[in-house]
Amino acid sequence: MAKPKLHPVANDLGDNAKTASVTLLNAALADVMDLTNSVRMAHWTVKGPQFAALHALFETFYDQLGEQTDDVAERIVQLGGTPNGTTQQVGSLTRLAPYDATLRAGLDHVKALKDRYAAFAATTRAAVDASAEAGDADTADLLTGLSRVLDKALWMLEAHLEA
Structure with missing residues (x-):
């Protein structure tokens, strides 16, 4: 990934920390936007005996992800970067596997979302460590909060899959 161009800001973090964090955050932004769209797809298309519960759960998930996306x-x-948030950028930058748009059964959606949440949670934890190592405690804290949101949703998804 190319080094991001930074715009002047009064934030006193060093340029290396800003560059590292902007790069990490843009990677997370693509993933969180992609995951949000996957959850919306599941919300719109879920079918089966658990429809009502899953439809509501998926709505809760994409609302939570929307807040995280904005942060x-x-x-x-704040760090002088530019978010890579267009549809085209997200599509080309996401690290998540493509979501199967043909899924309908509730537990099929749950399994697919579980895998995507787990993958994103892992890269988010790595980004927490990398931003802290770069000297940006605030970005590490933001990503830690995102990690907690992802882990809680992952737990809820896994609970649906246990026999």
Whole structure:
């Protein structure tokens, strides 16, 4: 990934920390936007005996992800970066596997979302460590909060899959 161009801001973090964090945050932004769209797809198309519960759960998930998306994008701007948030950018930058748009059965959606949440949670934890190592405690804290949101949703998804 190319080094991001930074715009002048009064934030006193060093340029290396800003560059590292903007890069990490833009990667997370693509993933969180992609995951949000996957959850919306599941919300719109879920079928089966658990429809009502899953439809409501998925709505809760994409509302939570929307809040996280805004925090990530705003932190990028605070550090002098530009969020890579267009549909085209997200599609080309996401690290998540493509979501199967043909899924309908509730537990099929749950399994697919579980895998995506787990993958994103892992890269988010790595980004927490990398931003802390770069000297940006605030970005590490923001990503830690995102990690907690992802882990809680992952737990809820896994609970649906246990026999």
